[in-house]
Amino acid sequence: MVAGPLPAPSGTGKDRLRLWIRLLRASRTIEAELRERLKKEFDTTLPRFDVMAALYRAPEGMLMSDLSRFLLVSNGNVTGIVDRLVSEGLVTRARRNGDRRTSMVRLTDEGTKSFATIAAAHEGWIGELLGKVSEEDARRLTGMLTSFRSNWEGRE
Amino acid sequence: MVAGPLPAPSGTGKDRLRLWIRLLRASRTIEAELRERLKKEFDTTLPRFDVMAALYRAPEGMLMSDLSRFLLVSNGNVTGIVDRLVSEGLVTRARRNGDRRTSMVRLTDEGTKSFATIAAAHEGWIGELLGKVSEEDARRLTGMLTSFRSNWEGRE
DNA sequence: CCAAGATATTTCAAGCTTAAAGTTTTATGC
DNA sequence: GCATAAAACTTTAAGCTTGAAATATCTTGG
Numbered sequence: 623m624v625a626g627p628l629p630a631p632s633g634t635g636k637d638r639l640r641l642w643i644r645l646l647r648a649s650r651t652i653e654a655e656l657r658e659r660l661k662k663e664f665d666t667t668l669p670r671f672d673v674m675a676a677l678y679r680a681p682e683g684m685l686m687s688d689l690s691r692f693l694l695v696s697n698g699n700v701t702g703i704v705d706r707l708v709s710e711g712l713v714t715r716a717r718r719n720g721d722r723r724t725s726m727v728r729l730t731d732e733g734t735k736s737f738a739t740i741a742a743a744h745e746g747w748i749g750e751l752l753g754k755v756s757e758e759d760a761r762r763l764t765g766m767l768t769s770f771r772s773n774w775e776g777r778e
Numbered sequence: 779m780v781a782g783p784l785p786a787p788s789g790t791g792k793d794r795l796r797l798w799i800r801l802l803r804a805s806r807t808i809e810a811e812l813r814e815r816l817k818k819e820f821d822t823t824l825p826r827f828d829v830m831a832a833l834y835r836a837p838e839g840m841l842m843s844d845l846s847r848f849l850l851v852s853n854g855n856v857t858g859i860v861d862r863l864v865s866e867g868l869v870t871r872a873r874r875n876g877d878r879r880t881s882m883v884r885l886t887d888e889g890t891k892s893f894a895t896i897a898a899a900h901e902g903w904i905g906e907l908l909g910k911v912s913e914e915d916a917r918r919l920t921g922m923l924t925s926f927r928s929n930w931e932g933r934e
Numbered sequence: 935c936c937a938a939g940a941t942a943t944t945t946c947a948a949g950c951t952t953a954a955a956g957t958t959t960t961a962t963g964c
Numbered sequence: 965g966c967a968t969a970a971a972a973c974t975t976t977a978a979g980c981t982t983g984a985a986a987t988a989t990c991t992t993g994g
Contacts, residue, residue: 637916638908639901642808644923649805650850652798657952669980686943694806696982701944703980723942723989745795752794759922760793766915767800813982825950842973852952857974859950879959879972 652751659747664740669695669703671744674712674729674737683716683726712736808907815903820896825851825859827900830868830885830893839872839882868892 657668676692677684684692690700704727707713712733715725729737752760813824832848833840840848846856860883863869868889871881885893908916 637913637920638911639904641911641916641920641923642904642908644920645801645805646809647850648923649801653802654850661953667979687941694803694810695980697943698945698983699981706979721942721990725943748795748798752798755794755797755922757793760797763919763922764793764797764800766911766919767797767804817983823949843971851950853973854953854975855951862949877960877972881973 652748655751656744656747659743660740663743666740669699670707670712671737671740673700673703673707674733675741677713677727677729678734678737678741681728683728685724686727687724689727707733808904811907812900812903815899816896819899822896825855826863826868827893827896829856829859829863830889831897833869833883833885834890834893834897837884839884841880842883843880845883863889 653668660666660668660671672693673689676689680688686697686700686704689704690697693700704713704715708715712730714728714730716728717725755763809824816822816824816827828849829845832845836844842853842856842860845860846853849856860869860871864871868886870884870886872884873881911919
């Protein structure tokens, strides 16, 4: 065989490591800002917002396991957050006839109304925080991240 | 927040919101994978790794406030993580002559050795997890994220 | 039917995280 | 000097997070 110079498998990992660090810092910076604003302006938290956002897209409701899969967090975690949302009257757990292990989690009317308000502010904040990223860059970056993600989907 | 596209049909913010969601999902996916491997292979955690990584770059040591600023986390948070690292013998708090409020936090020899091992594995993992991102894309993406960050530096 | 396994969820212990309040030490204005 | 403010850090309470163990329910092969 005419084995040419091997394509240096890891030799160039430096740029990827740098990318990861930037990625992490960017998302942490934005996350911190969002958390602070959610707390200050709506007296809520990011995890609660995440759960409500997921439920908002699913008027028919979601199972606990749907939620944890969609949000990329553990089962036990969702239990606690939903417990608190239920106790605040924003969400309900509806027992199902068919399978008594599960329950459909849904936004209440109050939860829906509350989320719509917060989501509008949230979208504005993101526009502001990412204001310096041009729409074109945003689309290109999104594309890169999407292809990255599809590389990982279904691994866990 | 790992929410899907919100129904708000605001014309211009849409792409940025989508970008934010992708960014968050990507970093959470990678973070989860790293956390799991750190636990399984080295019986440690991401926050511990982050602190040790910061200290590794600063052989002369860092103040608690330096650490919390650099890592983008709260003061009290760093206190707990450093406490645990100290109790494991990986880090020391050296009282300073000048200012008795502060102490220099440094890696111990054991901590340095331990971190070097873990960091090597970590760099390999990142190379693997971001393997589908070309080096060129990685550099371009890093550039975008860097300019974004500089937009925010000094705001808090 | 029913035992054995699979699923869906909750509980638990340990650790991470923040914001706010408290402690100790240093710096400053008068 | 010395009261007062500022700075560096720790403590605290509440909530988030995970992985593992426990519970309850459903499914399936015999």
